[in-house]
Amino acid sequence: MGTMTRSGRAPTRRTMSNRTRETVAFYLFMLPWIVGILALYAVPLVASVVLSFTDWDLFQPPQWVGLRNxxxxLTGEGSNFWLALRNTAYYAAILVPVNLALSIGFALLLNKPIVLRRWFRTAFYLPSTIPIVAxxxxxxxxxxxxxxxxxLLGTVGVDGPAWLVDPARVKDGLIIMGVWQLGGGVVLFLAALQAIPRYLYEATMLDGAGPWRQFRxxxxxxxxxxxxxxxxxxxxGALQVFTQVYVVTQGHNAGALMLVPFLYENAFEFNKMGYASAIAVLLFVMIMLLTLVVLRWSRRWVHYEGEVS
Amino acid sequence: MRPRWGQRIPVYVVLLFGTALMVLPLLWMVSTSLASTKYVTTFPPKLFPDTFEFANYGRIFSDTDLGRYLFNSVVIVIPSMVGQVVASSFAGYALARLRAPGRRIWFVVTLATLMIPYEATIVPTFVTFQYLGWINTFWPLIVPQLFGSGYSIFLMRQFIMQIPTEYDEAARLDGLGYFGIWRRIIVPLSVPALATVAIFTFTFQWGNFLGPLIYINDPEKYPLALGLYAMTQTSNVGQTPDWNLIMAGGMLLTVPMVMVYFFGQRFLYEGGNALGRIRV
Known part of the structure; x- marks a missing residue:
C-alpha cells in the first residue's frame, strides 16, 4: 500500500484528485475485511439458508427438498429437535438468571470498603479466564x-448423584461449571458500581431511604x-453452548443433547448437511427473535444516563 | 460513615465462602497435577496428596503427546494474532479516518456481523474448506483470523477516533501518505487497543475446541485443547484415566491464559475504555 506514494504510480497520482486517492486508500485498507465479510459471513449465511432446503450428504449432488428438513x-417422528430445545432452554433459564443475580451480589460485596479487596476480586475473576476444556x-x-x-456431600449425609453421567443430573453439572465462571460479569458490574456518583446515595440518605430502598x-x-x-x-452464549456439552457427553447423553451439539452430530457425524443447515437457520432466527424481545422489554427498565424521560 | 465491625462480618463470611468455591477447585487442580498415580485412585479422595511429584510435569512431555499439542497450538495462535491485529487495525483506521463513499454502510455491516452466530455459517464454511483440500491442516483455523473480526474492528475504530487528527495533519505536511500515517502515527498510538485485540484473539484461539474438532482428524496435528480431550478418551472403558497427568495438562492449557490476562490487564483496561465501558 505504501507504493501509492512512491515511484511507479506517479502518472496516475498526478491525474487522481485528493478525494479519489482517499477513496482508493479507504478501500485498500478495508480490503481484507471486505473479503472477510463476503467470504466468512455474507456468502456462507446465504448458503446456509439455501442448503437448508436441500438434502446433501457431501457425496451426491444436493437434492432440492423444499421445506422437508x-x-x-419440527414435526417429524423421533425428531430430537424439541428435546435439544428443551434441554438448552433449561440450561439457559437456570444459568443466566443465577449468574446475573450472583454477579450483582458479589459485585456489591466487593464494592464495600473491605481489606484485601484486590485479592478477593482476583479470586472471583480467575476461573473465568480458564479455557473451557480445562x-x-x-x-x-x-x-x-x-x-x-x-x-464432601457424603460427610453431611447427602448421597451425591453421578453428576455428569446421570441424564437427569448432567445439565445441573454443566450449570455448576457455568456458575463457577461468572467472574467476567462480576468485574463488569464492579466497574459499573464504581462509576455511580456518591452524591446520589447521599441525597437519598437525607430523605431517609434505607439500604434496600437505595438498592432499588x-x-x-x-x-x-x-x-x-x-x-x-x-x-x-447459553443457547450456543457446545464445548462443555461435547467434552462431557461426546453427544451421547440424551439428558444433555443441546442445539449446537445436535447440529454438530447431524453435520459432522451423519453428513446430513441440509438438515444441519436447517437447524442452524432455526437457531439463528430464535437468537434474533429472543434478542429483539429482550431489547424491547428492556425499554421498560433500562435507564440511560443523560436520557430525558 | 464507617459501619461497625459487627455489620461487616456477614460480608466477609459470604465473600470468604464465595472465594473458597472459586479458588479451592483451582488449588485442587494444582495439587492433583502434582500427585502420584496411587493418590488419584484412592477412595475416599483425600484433600491433599502426601508427596508432591514435580516429575509429573516432565512426564506429560515424555509419556504423552502434550508437548506436540502445545507446539501445534503455538503455531496456530501466533499467525492468528498477527493477522487479527494487522487486519483490524487497517480496517479500524479506514473507518475512523478516511472519507470515502460507502464508509457508513461498511461500518453498519461491520456491526451487523457481530449478530451472526458462528453456527449459522459453519456448514458452508466447512464445505468450502473441504473443497479447498484444507481438512487436516491448520489453514481452516488460521485463515479466517487474517481478515479481522467485527468486534476487533469496532474496538480499533473507537480507539483511533480518540487520537487527535492534528497528528495526521502534521504527518501529512511532512510528506507521509496514508500508509505512512497508519504506520508512524496510528499504530504507535493505539498500542492498548492492538494489545486488547491480540489478547482476545489469543483467548479465543488458545481455547478453541470446535474448530480443531471439525477440521483436524490427525492426532499429530491436534492443538492443546483438543489433544487434552483426546487424552481422556483413549483410556479403555472402566479404566480411569491418569487424572494427575490430565490435571497437569489442564495446567499447561490454563497457565498461559492466566498469564496473558495478568500481564495484559493494563491494556485491556485502556483498550476497553474506548468502547465507553470498562472491562477487566
Whole structure:
C-alpha cells in the first residue's frame, strides 16, 4: 500500500484528485475485511439458508427438498429437535438468571470498603479466564461419582448423584461449571458500581431511604445498561453452548443433547448437511427473535444516563 | 460513615465462602497435577496428596503427546494474532479516518456481523474448506483470523477516533501518505487497543475446541485443547484415566491464559475504555 506514494504510480497520482486517492486508500485498507465479510459471513449465511432446503450428504449432488428438513425437524417422528430445545432452554433459564443475580451480589460485596479487596476480586475473576476444556477436565474430576464433591456431600449425609453421567443430573453439572465462571460479569458490574456518583446515595440518605430502598431506586437503575448487556450476552452464549456439552457427553447423553451439539452430530457425524443447515437457520432466527424481545422489554427498565424521560 | 465491625462480618463470611468455591477447585487442580498415580485412585479422595511429584510435569512431555499439542497450538495462535491485529487495525483506521463513499454502510455491516452466530455459517464454511483440500491442516483455523473480526474492528475504530487528527495533519505536511500515517502515527498510538485485540484473539484461539474438532482428524496435528480431550478418551472403558497427568495438562492449557490476562490487564483496561465501558 505504501507504493501509492512512491515511484511507479506517479502518472496516475498526478491525474487522481485528493478525494479519489482517499477513496482508493479507504478501500485498500478495508480490503481484507471486505473479503472477510463476503467470504466468512455474507456468502456462507446465504448458503446456509439455501442448503437448508436441500438434502446433501457431501457425496451426491444436493437434492432440492423444499421445506422437508424443517417439517421433519419440527414435526417429524423421533425428531430430537424439541428435546435439544428443551434441554438448552433449561440450561439457559437456570444459568443466566443465577449468574446475573450472583454477579450483582458479589459485585456489591466487593464494592464495600473491605481489606484485601484486590485479592478477593482476583479470586472471583480467575476461573473465568480458564479455557473451557480445562474447566471441564477439572470439574469431571471434582464431580466424578466417587469424586471430592460427592465425598464432601457424603460427610453431611447427602448421597451425591453421578453428576455428569446421570441424564437427569448432567445439565445441573454443566450449570455448576457455568456458575463457577461468572467472574467476567462480576468485574463488569464492579466497574459499573464504581462509576455511580456518591452524591446520589447521599441525597437519598437525607430523605431517609434505607439500604434496600437505595438498592432499588439507585443501584439497579444505574446498573441497568450492564444488566441488559450481560443478559443478552448470557442468553446468546447459553443457547450456543457446545464445548462443555461435547467434552462431557461426546453427544451421547440424551439428558444433555443441546442445539449446537445436535447440529454438530447431524453435520459432522451423519453428513446430513441440509438438515444441519436447517437447524442452524432455526437457531439463528430464535437468537434474533429472543434478542429483539429482550431489547424491547428492556425499554421498560433500562435507564440511560443523560436520557430525558 | 464507617459501619461497625459487627455489620461487616456477614460480608466477609459470604465473600470468604464465595472465594473458597472459586479458588479451592483451582488449588485442587494444582495439587492433583502434582500427585502420584496411587493418590488419584484412592477412595475416599483425600484433600491433599502426601508427596508432591514435580516429575509429573516432565512426564506429560515424555509419556504423552502434550508437548506436540502445545507446539501445534503455538503455531496456530501466533499467525492468528498477527493477522487479527494487522487486519483490524487497517480496517479500524479506514473507518475512523478516511472519507470515502460507502464508509457508513461498511461500518453498519461491520456491526451487523457481530449478530451472526458462528453456527449459522459453519456448514458452508466447512464445505468450502473441504473443497479447498484444507481438512487436516491448520489453514481452516488460521485463515479466517487474517481478515479481522467485527468486534476487533469496532474496538480499533473507537480507539483511533480518540487520537487527535492534528497528528495526521502534521504527518501529512511532512510528506507521509496514508500508509505512512497508519504506520508512524496510528499504530504507535493505539498500542492498548492492538494489545486488547491480540489478547482476545489469543483467548479465543488458545481455547478453541470446535474448530480443531471439525477440521483436524490427525492426532499429530491436534492443538492443546483438543489433544487434552483426546487424552481422556483413549483410556479403555472402566479404566480411569491418569487424572494427575490430565490435571497437569489442564495446567499447561490454563497457565498461559492466566498469564496473558495478568500481564495484559493494563491494556485491556485502556483498550476497553474506548468502547465507553470498562472491562477487566
Amino acid at each position: 424443517y417439517s421433519s425437524l 474447566v471441564v477436565m477439572l470439574w469431571s474430576w471434582l464431580l466424578a461419582p466417587s469424586g471430592i464433591v460427592n465425598s 431506586s439507585i443501584t439497579v437503575p444505574m446498573l441497568s445498561p450492564i444488566i441488559l448487556f450481560n443478559l443478552i450476552n448470557g442468553i446468546i
